[in-house]
Amino acid sequence: MGRFVARRIISLVPVLLGISLLTFVLIHLVPVDPAEVYLRLSQIPPTDEAVAVIRAEMGLNKPLHQQYFDWLWKVVHLDFGKSFVTKKPVMAELLYYFPATLNLAAASLLIVLLISIPVGVFSALYKDTAFDQICRILAFIGASMPSFWLSFVLIYILSLELNLLPAFGRGTLAHLVLPATTLALGAAAVYTRLLRTSMLENLNQNFVLYARARGLKEKLIVVRHVLKNALIPVVIAFGMTLGHMLAGSVIVENVFAWPGVGRYIVSSIFNRDYPVIQAYALFMAVVFVLLNLFADIICATLDPRIRLGGDK
Amino acid sequence: MNEQVVLDVKDLHVSLPSMRGVVGAVNGISMQITEGKVLGLVGESGCGKSITCLSLLGLTKEEGWVIAGVAKIQGKNLLTLGPEEIRKIRGKEIAIIMQNPLTAFNPLMTIEQHFLETIGSHLLLSKKEGRNLAGRYLEYTGLSQPSKLLKQYPFQLSGGMIQRVMIAIALALEPKVLIADEPTTSLDVTVQRQILCQLARLKEKVRTGILLVSHDLGVIAQMADEVAVMYCGCIVERAPVERLFNQPLHPYTKALMASKPKMQKKTLQAIGGQAPSLLNFDGGCPFFERCHEKSCCCSHYKQELVQYDDKHWVGCAKFAVKQRMLYYEPA
Numbered sequence: 001m002g003r004f005v006a007r008r009i010i011s012l013v014p015v016l017l018g019i020s021l022l023t024f025v026l027i028h029l030v031p032v033d034p035a036e037v038y039l040r041l042s043q044i045p046p047t048d049e050a051v052a053v054i055r056a057e058m059g060l061n062k063p064l065h066q067q068y069f070d071w072l073w074k075v076v077h078l079d080f081g082k083s084f085v086t087k088k089p090v091m092a093e094l095l096y097y098f099p100a101t102l103n104l105a106a107a108s109l110l111i112v113l114l115i116s117i118p119v120g121v122f123s124a125l126y127k128d129t130a131f132d133q134i135c136r137i138l139a140f141i142g143a144s145m146p147s148f149w150l151s152f153v154l155i156y157i158l159s160l161e162l163n164l165l166p167a168f169g170r171g172t173l174a175h176l177v178l179p180a181t182t183l184a185l186g187a188a189a190v191y192t193r194l195l196r197t198s199m200l201e202n203l204n205q206n207f208v209l210y211a212r213a214r215g216l217k218e219k220l221i222v223v224r225h226v227l228k229n230a231l232i233p234v235v236i237a238f239g240m241t242l243g244h245m246l247a248g249s250v251i252v253e254n255v256f257a258w259p260g261v262g263r264y265i266v267s268s269i270f271n272r273d274y275p276v277i278q279a280y281a282l283f284m285a286v287v288f289v290l291l292n293l294f295a296d297i298i299c300a301t302l303d304p305r306i307r308l309g310g311d312k
Numbered sequence: 313m314n315e316q317v318v319l320d321v322k323d324l325h326v327s328l329p330s331m332r333g334v335v336g337a338v339n340g341i342s343m344q345i346t347e348g349k350v351l352g353l354v355g356e357s358g359c360g361k362s363i364t365c366l367s368l369l370g371l372t373k374e375e376g377w378v379i380a381g382v383a384k385i386q387g388k389n390l391l392t393l394g395p396e397e398i399r400k401i402r403g404k405e406i407a408i409i410m411q412n413p414l415t416a417f418n419p420l421m422t423i424e425q426h427f428l429e430t431i432g433s434h435l436l437l438s439k440k441e442g443r444n445l446a447g448r449y450l451e452y453t454g455l456s457q458p459s460k461l462l463k464q465y466p467f468q469l470s471g472g473m474i475q476r477v478m479i480a481i482a483l484a485l486e487p488k489v490l491i492a493d494e495p496t497t498s499l500d501v502t503v504q505r506q507i508l509c510q511l512a513r514l515k516e517k518v519r520t521g522i523l524l525v526s527h528d529l530g531v532i533a534q535m536a537d538e539v540a541v542m543y544c545g546c547i548v549e550r551a552p553v554e555r556l557f558n559q560p561l562h563p564y565t566k567a568l569m570a571s572k573p574k575m576q577k578k579t580l581q582a583i584g585g586q587a588p589s590l591l592n593f594d595g596g597c598p599f600f601e602r603c604h605e606k607s608c609c610c611s612h613y614k615q616e617l618v619q620y621d622d623k624h625w626v627g628c629a630k631f632a633v634k635q636r637m638l639y640y641e642p643a
Contacts, residue, residue: 206410207415210408211429214481215402215434303420304420304465305465308468
């Protein structure tokens with residue numbers, strides 16, 4: 001197991017370097033000069049002299065490879081420069097908004113697991129019964145509802161009409177319920193179906209028949225033989241969904257005025273706040289890479305074939 | 313002679329629904345499995361051998377399946393037991409060795425976990441006792457270093473090893489009946505021979521009655537004490553092994569014997585034609601179309617086993633007619 005994790009972590013180094021290169025190049029691909037943007041946002045007329053001064057200040061006159069290494073050096077030290085708008089360090093800004101997003105993602109994750117695992121398991125065990133059919137319909141509805149629509153419906157019913165939950169903002173646990181539910185329902189619907197299919201596939205496996213033939217209790221067969229095998233593809237897919245959640249849901253955070261990364265990044269994009277965009281792109285890429293690593297590690301703990309694959 | 317019948321199957325029927333009608337997969341078979349003896353069940357693919365095995369374990373209880381008849385073990389009818397009662401019998405009283413051993417083990421679990429969960433489902437033993445029991449039976453099946461083996465995963469073992477593990481798991485609870493459903497089909501010939509020898513040895517040790525299912529006449533000739541030949545869900549002939557191989561009576565058995573590969577003959581002989589579809593099969597001899605010895609009355613003949621002599625039973629109209637003639641002839 002230790003060797004497997006070590007191998008995976010070492011293989012991440014080139015991936016991360018590649019990501020950093022892409023993120024850096026990104027800013028040089030946009031047709032607008034960052035120095036000009038900076039001047040506009042600082043409300044200074046972008047005359048040729050002013051642009052030249054800023055370009056020199058930002059190091060944009062240096063050769064490209066040197067700019068990259070300078071930037072990379074800073075990035076390694078978690079220095080992403082200063083926001084053009086607020087003039088504060090980007091890292092501090094991201095760290096300010098990230099906990100709210102993390103909070104929302106964790107709550108959504110919990111809701112997804114609480115819905116999709118039991119519903120997925122039981123709709124596979126009671127395949128084609130009324131329960132399964134109802135879950136199927138609900139899953140299709142859940143997966144096809146756009147989140148902006150769902151969020152407004154939830155606000156309308158639960159906040160305005162019934163006055164049960166706050167409609168927006170962050171603070172108490174009650175504030176978390178509506179945005180987390182909105183974010184979770186779509187994913188829960190997808191994972192319910194995915195788990196159901198995966199369960200059914202494993203229920204038909206020869207080892208389940210053999211387990212029954214050995215006189216094992218049905219509950220044990222379902223949990224140990226079917227569910228454990230069925231979870232592997234679900235865990236892999238889930239790594240990606242969690243990444244999207246941590247990236248900050250732009251729509252949900254905006255509708256519920258949730259002070260998370262998603263809302264912050266949208267305003268930064270409108271302002272062309274390049275250091276923020278660059279830091280965010282790099283940050284998200286790292287989040288995805290790490291989540292995939294975690295998903296792989298979980299799968300490896302579940303499945304000895306992955307863990308021991310090399311050394312038979 | 314104190315041969316004790318451990319499993320007595322009478323008139324077992326299994327029919328299953330399909331899109332186009334009811335398929336009679338097993339049509340009234342009867343057999344007795346005796347303590348310490350091997351009953352061989354031979355037949356071509358799709359004749360209902362595996363379904364017979366699974367229905368004895370109550371593993372065919374899917375929606376719409378109809379199972380009728382009596383299968384008695386220690387006075388209990390397996391076919392009418394509730395789910396919990398039959399669960400207690402599976403693995404404990406009737407154990408099974410399946411075909412394709414490599415897919416029969418859960419890839420995520422060690423051999424030890426497979427052992428312990430099986431033992432734990434039937435006996436109250438501590439982990440340590442269970443482990444000792446597992447180790448002992450693994451040694452019986454000729455596997456060395458059982459303690460190392462127990463920690464391994466199924467994918468780390470070869471086909472022959474995993475089949476031995478399966479035999480060890482099956483015998484660890486000392487079942488009255490062992491069903492071996494094509495135990496050696498997925499193995500190469502040398503391993504096949506080792507496994508069969510092991511099985512024969514262990515049969516003596518544990519005094520289990522074995523139902524050996526195979527389509528391989530060689531395996532049957534080597535292992536079985538008595539043979540039942542199955543065709544289209546019916547047993548068409550039943551006799552002690554030497555008798556069956558030396559003096560087959562049913563035309564199907566004869567055709568099977570003729571299609572054994574021989575060194576002198578270059579071409580393999582096959583049985584002409586195809587087995588009839590069992591979908592809505594309306595009686596008559598199922599072998600009628602392919603039979604070389606058929607007569608006019610065969611198409612209406614309701615297949616049933618008649619006694620030819622004290623140990624030999626056959627289900628063919630030829631012999632049935634003779635029996636009836638004898639019966640009706642004034643003494």
